[in-house]
């Protein structure tokens with residue numbers, strides 16, 4: 001059994017993907033070819049955002065966003081503490097400081113009350129200039145934007161939505177990748193919509209920001225001349241081959257994958273209810289289930305269950321074993337007096353189970369039965 005079975009997905013759409021790849025190779029325009037523009041347009045059509053700039057990966061998408069706001073030394077950015085390292089390393093790479101914010105234990109996303117407390121603390125300390133908030137749409141679920149956007153407005157902070165795992169999620173009719181002043185996603189193979197390598201995209205409704213990011217991803221070039229450079233930028237473009245693959249995958253994602261993965265999650269919820277803490281999706285929210293993450297009562301129960309599942313051929317992963325504020329990469333940041341207890345608790349108790357649009361009912365039943373057996377013994 002695979003954790004996320006990309007091979008099963010490929011078999012389902014093989015003829016279309018092969019044809020799409022072949023066309024690119026025969027035409028020979030390998031970087032930012034016409035498929036890239038087509039993909040950006042399809043992404044805009046799906047998310048209903050105004051501007052989309054594809055780039056080389058999700059991490060670059062975050063860095064480009066912070067560059068466009070000129071966030072750097074002396075600035076700070078509030079980041080959800082329970083996430084992949086890139087959500088915060090993008091801030092450090094710019095020479096600014098991430099301030100780690102605790103999460104909500106029901107959803108694993110940024111806790112708005114903890115956010116406001118962190119903002120007030122930084123303002124009172126007066127050492128750093130608060131600039132932006134990076135809420136993370138973790139495991140496919142949008143963060144609590146109704147509250148976070150209200151706080152952002154109150155303290156005049158920008159919001160950078162890290163939807164690297166969040167593509168396809170929604171709150172009501174509003175889709176992920178539209179909640180931030182800038183929003184980003186990743187097309188890493190295991191994300192809700194993944195390519196066969198690295199890829200990413202930035203979304204915004206702000207035309208001047210879009211124009212700046214377009215220039216920054218291409219060495220700071222001007223529109224009219226690739227060899228006229230008006231600012232220092234990155235080389236962060238999307239390969240045409242990846243766009244060609246993503247065009248096919250986005251179509252399938254819209255046609256049925258988002259629906260089938262929600263069926264899989266519902267079956268898990270039904271079978272595991274009362275046995276483990278199943279993931280909570282608040283009313284009116286939609287998850288795209290980048291991960292299906294349960295919580296156990298404590299670390300030893302979690303670690304035993306992970307081992308027993310693996311003995312039965314079921315891969316299970318810990319996302320994330322170390323809260324960001326405890327990562328050595330960030331040095332002493334966040335290791336002081338603040339309370340980040342939910343994030344610490346989550347890192348000890350969570351376990352992500354296999355999920356993808358092609359997982360079979362029998363497989364979910366087998367996993368749930370195995371969990372039931374292990375926890376009963």
Ligand SMILES: *Cc1c(COP(=O)(O)O)cnc(C)c1O
Nearest residue numbers: 057058059084086087164186188
């Ligand atoms: C994967 C991920 C990223 C980085 O995306 P890459 O394409 O791998 O660079 C950033 N933030 C979160 C939350 C992620 O899961």
